[in-house]
Amino acid sequence: MNPISLVIAIPDRSVRRRLTEELGASPWIEIVAETRDLMTTYAEVEEREPMAVVIAGRLARAPEFEVMRALFATLDVRWLVITEVPDASARDQGSPWGRTSDLFPIDTDIPADRLVETLRSVTRTARRHGVSPVPPRTETPPTSRPTxxxxxxxxxxxxxxxxxxxxxxxxxxxxxxxxxxxxxxxxxxxxxxxxxxxxxxxxxxxxxxxxxxxxxxxxxxxxxxxxxxxxxxxxxxxxxxxxxxxxxxxxxxxxxxxxxxxxxxxxxxxxxxxxxxxxxxxxxxxxxxxxxxxxxxxxxxxxxxxxxxxxxxxxxxxxxxxxxxxxxxxxxxxxxxxxxxxxxxxxxxxxxxxxxxxx
Missing domain, CATH: 3.40.50.180 (Methylesterase CheB, C-terminal domain)
Incomplete structure (x- = not known):
């Protein structure tokens, strides 16, 4: 069994530690990093290439997050966004998720066992077996720009x-x-x-x-x-x-x-x-x-x-x-x-x- 590599990105230290302890106890999960801001999260995701990130809603609503997601699109990362009210409308003015295949709202009080099941259901099987579904990012040479x-x-x-x-x-x-x-x-x-x-x-x-x-x-x-x-x-x-x-x-x-x-x-x-x-x-x-x-x-x-x-x-x-x-x-x-x-x-x-x- 290959565990799901996970980064927990939450500014609140008590919430971050609680999730780390609860999720880390599961044989399905491997916590590879804990972060509290977007820049540190960016560095950890780039270095460790996790399968998923549990991220606080206020970090996901920052303008920088959208760029971060796009930069890591080829890594097929799944972002589980903690929100007090799970999003019911893709057009909600405060919502950064709803119409994408890599963002999943989760309730702030979701039990650890349900969160583990959510992680297992949304992360790609190919990634679990170490096969990247998308080729790694490479710089496009000037001579081979898109047609x-x-x-x-x-x-x-x-x-x-x-x-x-x-x-x-x-x-x-x-x-x-x-x-x-x-x-x-x-x-x-x-x-x-x-x-x-x-x-x-x-x-x-x-x-x-x-x-x-x-x-x-x-x-x-x-x-x-x-x-x-x-x-x-x-x-x-x-x-x-x-x-x-x-x-x-x-x-x-x-x-x-x-x-x-x-x-x-x-x-x-x-x-x-x-x-x-x-x-x-x-x-x-x-x-x-x-x-x-x-x-x-x-x-x-x-x-x-x-x-x-x-x-x-x-x-x-x-x-x-x-x-x-x-x-x-x-x-x-x-x-x-x-x-x-x-x-x-x-x-x-x-x-x-x-x-x-x-x-």
Whole structure:
């Protein structure tokens, strides 16, 4: 019998020790580490590659956790999230779980024997016998980037369009889906993803490995041409477009906007001067960051879209955009990447004033 290797990640020392003693007494469980914060948990999971992690709900709700999960996806780790109220709705505003295959809510007072049975039922048999169901992570050589999809815009069809995207809760998986449809020579793309500090660089590397285009962290004065994607995540400054050819960004320290740093609204508002060339998308996320900026872009002539409710992990930001009339379309996640590329291939829209004078 091969026991299930387990990490217990709980800030409360008494709760952590109780679970360690109760679960450690089971012949089915091998406790390989105890942690009390996300950074230590990240290090232990990376080193020990456990089959499962029992994690406190408040750690799982931190923005960094979503990035951590994505980074360890190939390890097939199961995350059992302790919550006082087991989640009954995938759209609950405080819930990081509900629509994923690796997150499982458990009651805070679950008996040890039931928790062991849950662990036995949700961990993969292949992992128990030491066979990884997914190949280990490797860096993708520059010469073997993912094959561009069939909807690549030919060089001769390139326009001066650019793309701006905002995302929050559920955004890591959403971005992986959207960007996987982008060709290696996609229009210049600028993204704000809400996440905590410490994981921005890891998220950038994850997206870069999975995308045909080049994903780089946002840096002061950086420029983006075709094939470049600049990502602001976990930084203490807002990313704003500063114009130029190629397009240049500035990083602006200051106070959070709509509760976030960096802010999607800050990025979207900075794109308004070039709105006729812009294609903007607002993806899954809690709150309303990005909704006002998306409305400003639409009013100035940009192509705007939002993720639909059915495919959003949290339908907060997209809902706010739809209620404001900021998005011209509400689309399922799988359709957003292709829709962005189609919009980029079309001629820029006329400004509102130009449309009025041509009647």
């Amino acid at each position: 561009p999809p069939s909807n690549v815009v030919p060089d001769r069809a390139k326009t001066n369009r650019f793309i701006v995207i905002g995302a929050s809760t559920g955004g890591v998986d959403a971005l992986l889906t959207v960007l996987s449809s982008f060709p290696a020579d996609c229009p210049p793309t600028f993204i704000v993803q809400h996440t905590g500090g410490g994981f921005g660089d890891s998220l950038t590397r994850l997206l870069d490995r999975q995308c045909a285009a080049r994903v780089r962290p946002a840096a002061e004065g950086a420029t983006a041409s075709h094939g470049d994607i600049l990502l602001a995540a976990g930084s203490r400054a807002h990313m704003r477009l500063a114009g130029g050819s190629p397009l240049r960004i500035v990083l602006e320290p200051g106070q959070p906007i709509t509760g976030h740093m960096p802010s999607v609204d800050a990025l979207f508002h900075s794109a308004v001067p070039g709105a006729r060339r812009a294609v903007a998308a607002l993806l899954t996320g809690m709150g309303r960051d990005g909704a006002e900026g998306l409305r400003a872009l639409r009013d100035a002539g940009a192509v705007t879209m939002a993720q639909d409710e059915a495919t959003s992990i949290v339908y907060g930001m997209p809902r706010a955009a739809m209620e404001l009339g900021a998005a011209q379309s509400s689309l399922p996640l799988q359709q957003i990447g292709p829709a962005i590329l189609r919009a980029c291939a079309a001629p820029p829209q006329a400004s509102p004033s130009q449309r009025m004078t041509t009647r």
